[in-house]
Amino acid sequence: MTRVARGIFFPVIGLYVLGAFYLLFTEAQLSIPVVAHISMGCVLLLAVWWMSRAAKEQPLDAAFNDMPQALGLFDAGGNLTVSNREFAEFFDLRHGHHQPAVPYHELERRLSDDFNMLGILRRTRERMLAGDVDYAYETRDDGRVLSITHRPTEGGGAIVTFHDITERRFADLRVGFLASHDMLTGLLNRRAFRDKIETALSGSVTGSLEIAVLFMDLNGFKSINEVQGHLAGDALLCMLAGRIKAALPDNCTAARVAPDVFGVLQAGVEQPLGISTVAKTLTERIAAPLELDDTVLRMTASCGLAHLKIAHASADPVEADDLFKMAELALSHAKDEGRSTLRIFEPQMATTADKRRQMEIAIREAITMDLFEVYYQPYMNIRQGGVAGCEALLRIHHPSLGLISPLDFIPVAEEIGAIGEVGAMVLRRACQAAVNWPRDIKLSVNVSPLQFAGRDFLHDVSDALAMSGLSASRLDLEITESALLADTDQTLTLLRKLLALGVRISMDDFGVGYSSFNYLRRFPFDRIKIDRSFVRDVASHEDAIAIVRAATSVAASLGMIVTAEGIETQEQLDRVRAGGCAEAQGYFFCPPIRAENLPGVLRELARDTRAVA
Structure with a gap:
């Protein structure tokens, strides 16, 4: 009943009841009409009460019966x-x-x-x-x-x-599954795999335990993504994950721990025999031909494994992260040693990794704190005498590690992407120093393959020459054969642009690679530097001096100068000079020296008669 209806209905009923009671008290006798009026009033009151009660209970009943519970x-x-x-x-x-x-x-x-x-x-x-x-x-x-x-x-x-x-509940289970599993392959994800290892390690609390972790990196997976697309790469991963699950023993757990890396955990089996057997089986399954977009692929995997035997109440508790790092280090060594190999973790791997991390920190500190110093080693004209030029050699003067050689920090600088910044700095400093040398002395600067391939290299060279005022003809850039392997057309274009600036180009470490002579014909070099490994043996090995003669003969026909590196004795000097080399460099003449000591050394070397034929 609505509020308006109640506002009309209740006053009318009230008047009717009052009228019935009035008749009751004014009539001496209860006549039938009076009794009828009173009865009707009571019935109406009862009806009103019932309708009011029903109106109140109806929403409650509806809500009660519409409950989902x-x-x-x-x-x-x-x-x-x-x-x-x-x-x-x-x-x-x-x-x-x-x-x-x-x-x-x-x-x-x-x-x-x-x-x-x-x-x-x-x-x-x-x-x-x-x-x-x-x-x-x-x-x-x-x-x-x-x-x-x-x-x-x-x-x-x-x-x-x-x-x-x-x-x-199913929604919760799905959320839980996705939180612990790789969405693409259905295998455990990295976090859940780590938790699984942690759970397995907790078993050592009640007794001894042998546990092993295997990491398998898919060789060449990146190129499949690039050539055939990510959908093809995803399909490949799903197929390989299916093979791994099908071949996995019951005592193993598989996971996808990185985009192209699968992991396997095995516990309760004699190690490393158990996990090595699993690795052999899985790599064979991975290598089996599979068809993808009408293309038959044969994948291979590099494997790294770590295993532990933990005694009851071990004094040195092992955590999942430790086992993870061991397997990753073993995998890294497997990839470095030619891929498609299996390496088992050894303690010295961790020592090497610690040194590498220490070197990375030292490089970043050297950049921030300006701890780099450029040394210079002169090389001599061994036909006419005198100094032909000086090679810039970078060092790090670290407050705690001391003097760090480029052989130690350059590879790490390349890995962490700092070589471009470091190389540009060396170019600027060396060009600025060479401006103050006699004008007939050239400056040689080593160029890392990654630095050479960088987009800013040509700009860095131009900038260093412009800022210093050094003549481009006095700058000699030394590149190795590995810098020429990446992209022949692009490399040739860059070399021609450098030559257009007026700089000179030298091939460093000649003879170490497989195609050194072939590169002499294809690229416009001004000079080649014979690697010290050949120079070291020229006095005792005829094949070494034969290579020197061959190099000088080819270089002469192409109008190139030949420099012998690593000269340490008079006999070596005599042999390379007889072999046709025009220049020589090594400790026999002068070690690398600091910039402030170079002017006096240059004056002394100008009078050094050992360089005169």
């Missing part, structure tokens, strides 16, 4: 007194108030054919009789999951709810 009210004897529609459907009952209450044994009888639900009812009753607020999860035969709660009431009974949470 099944709700039942039990008395102290365990009899069902009230149930909503969902609860009643479990027992094929009429919902609402039960008068009389439905006995518990009647509920059991109605579930006699559903043993699963009957068991759920009995366990719920046991928990209900305990009298505490309780929560439980029960699973139906069809896989659906019920969340069951019961709360005691004041009269000794209980309110029980059954809630079907199957969809929510």
Whole structure:
């Protein structure tokens, strides 16, 4: 009944009842009309009361029966007194108030054919009789999951709810699965794999344990992504993951720990024999031909493994991260040694890795604190005498590590991407220093292959010459054969642009590579430097001096100068001069020296008669 209707209806009924009572008290005798008026008034009042009560209870009943949970009210004897529609459907009952209450044994009888639900009812009753607020999860035969709660009431009974949470539970399980598994392959992800190792290591608390971790890196996977696309790469990973899972023993767990790296954990087996056998099986499965987009591929894998035997109550507890790092170091060594190999972790690998990290820190400190210093080693004209030029050689003066050789820090600088910045700095400083030398002395600067391939290298050279004022003809850039391997056309274009600036180009470490003579024909070099390994043996090995003669003969026909590196004795000098070399460099004449000592050394070397033929 609406508020407006009640505002009209109740005053009218009130007037009618008042009129009936007035007739009652003004008539001496109760006539039939009077009695009829009074009766009608009472009926109307009762109707009003009932409609008002129904109006209040109807929303409550609707809400009660529209609840997603099944709700039942039990008395102290365990009899069902009230149930909503969902609860009643479990027992094929009429919902609402039960008068009389439905006995518990009647509920059991109605579930006699559903043993699963009957068991759920009995366990719920046991928990209900305990009298505490309780929560439980029960699973139906069809896989659906019920969340069951019961709360005691004041009269000794209980309110029980059954809630079907199957969809929510599956959603939670999916979230949990995705949190611990790789979405692409379905294998454990890196974090979950680490947790698995941690769990396995915890077994050593109660006794000895042998545990091993294997990492397998897919060789050439990056090129497949680049050539055939990431979808093809993803398909390949899924196929290989399937092969790994199919071939994996029951005592192993597999994971995808990096984009192209799979991991395997094995515990409880004699190691490293157990995991080595697994590695052999898996690499064979990986290497089996597979078809991808009408292309037959044969993949290979580099493997690194680490294993531990942990005694009970070990004094040196091992964590999952330690085993992870060991396997990663072993994998790194396997890749460095030619790929498609297996390496087992050895303690010296960790020592090497620590030194490398220490060197990386030292390089970054040298850049920030300006700890670099350029030394210079003169090289001589061994035909006419005098100094032909000086090679710039970089050092790091570190406050705790002392003087660090470029042989130690240049490879690390290349790995961490700092070689471009360091190389540009050397060019600027060396050009600035060479401006103050006699004009007939050239400056030679070593160029890293990665620096040479950098987009800014040509700019760095131009900038160093412009800032210093050094003539481009006095600058000699020394590059190794490895700098020429990446992209022939691009490399040739860069060399021609450098030559257009007026700088000179030398091939350093000639003879070490496989194609040194071929590069002499293809690229426009001004000078070649014969590697010290050949110079060292010229006095005792005829093949070494034969290579020197061949190099000088080819160089002469192409208009190139030949410099012999690493001269330490008079005999070596005589042999390379006889072999046709025009220049020589080494400790026999002068070691690398600091910039401030160079002017005096240059004056002394200008008078050095050993360089005169």
